[in-house]
Amino acid sequence: MNKHSEWVSKESNQLILSSLKNTVLEYLAGKNEPGDPELISQAFHTEYNRLLSENRNWVEDEQSEFHLHFMALLLAGYKEILKVSTQEEALAVLKKAAIDSVKDDIQQGVRYALDYANDPMRVLVEASKEREEMFFGRTFTFARICDDEERYHLHVQKCFYHRFAVYHSVTELMNILCEWDWIWAGAIDPERHGFRFSLPTTLGYGNDVCRFYFERAGDCQCGMDLPSEQE
DSSP states (O other): SSSSSSSOOOHHHHHHHHHHHHHHHHHHHHHHHHTTTHHHHHHHHHHHHHHHHHHHOOOOSHHHHHHHHHHHHHHHHHHHTTTTTTTTHHHHHIIIIIIIIHHHHHHHHHHHHHHHSSSHHHHHHHHHHHHHHIIIIGGGGEEEEEEESSEEEEEEEEOOOHHHHTTTTTTGGHHHHTTTTTHHHHTHHHHHSSSEEEOOOOOOTTSEEEEEEEEEGGOTHHHHHHHGGGO
């Protein structure tokens, strides 16, 4: 990944990982007896490193190196939280760790980019295309179903996160992962920016593909499968 991108950076990826790890450890420390933070951290990191070691075969490129670290942190945190709390609470903590901790900063950056763009939809569409290569990489498969001046329909046919969750029998974690796209999408104001976004189906919720629909506000058919979209 030698190309520069304003939409992808090692610094932002590291912030995501750090926020996830720190939030989980803070929660675990609060659920255990005072005086044993080192033991809590050790148990978490032992599981995290085990997951990294045993799943190295999932790494195909630099991008999937990040995906593996993210999922190993998420799954390690999930397993450790389940030792001291309920599944519902575990998912709530992980949502806070993976989404809420970075949501405001990401939305602010996307909103700023859209507010000052001559063509906000085109800016976000080009960002999506750029991230296919520079963030997602070879462990994701994309199909651009429709790409013109009025609409951009993208199908995600293969997703590292979904396959990893299925393989480890933790598909409930997709409730968090499928919410990730609504972080940046929450910055879109159809009236101000002139387009709408919808995500009517996802692999994580049991559908055949993830459908990402960007459409001009005046010609919005979000959430529909049009005849021209048949694969």
